[in-house]
């Protein structure tokens with residue numbers, strides 16, 4: 001696949017109700033299996049009833065996935081923050097990285113990102129979408145060593 005065909009899309013959404021650890025795990029298992037098939041990589045964050053996710057991969061497949069995600073009853077108010085053609089993948093090798101920010105102990109928070117404690121209210125992130133990308137990349141960079149529930153996944 002040429003870099004011309006790559007699409008990166010970041011959105012934020014509100015969960016439809018309380019999300020249990022089991023429900024998050026089921027979502028991730030489904031996402032990772034489909035994404036491995038489709039050559040999609042990315043990072044999913046959960047915080048206080050909101051999701052933030054970066055999706056990257058072949059343009060048509062990312063768009064098709066995003067259409068499915070927008071229709072998914074597990075969340076609502078899906079708001080696109082950024083959509084661009086990257087030079088390369090930021091989450092290469094991660095069929096879907098994941099972190100539940102609510103579960104990160106205070107002593108581990110400081111080293112991750114200055115944006116970690118910001119609420120996931122869509123409006124404020126929509127005004128500064130590149131901060132969202134920086135937050136998502138920060139979880140790629142900690143690479144599972146210092147945050148619970150974040151782990152690299154082989155593509």
Ligand SMILES: Cc1cc2nc3c(=O)[nH]c(=O)nc-3n(C[C@H](O)[C@H](O)[C@H](O)COP(=O)(O)O)c2cc1C
Pocket residue numbers: 027030031032034035044051053065068069070072074075096
């Ligand atoms: C917050 C959130 C993130 C999701 N991320 C992905 C994803 O990365 N890949 C994926 O295939 N499905 C993802 N889904 C699930 C899709 O909305 C949809 O249910 C799924 O792609 C359908 O897959 P199926 O054809 O296996 O039934 C996500 C859903 C939610 C609520």
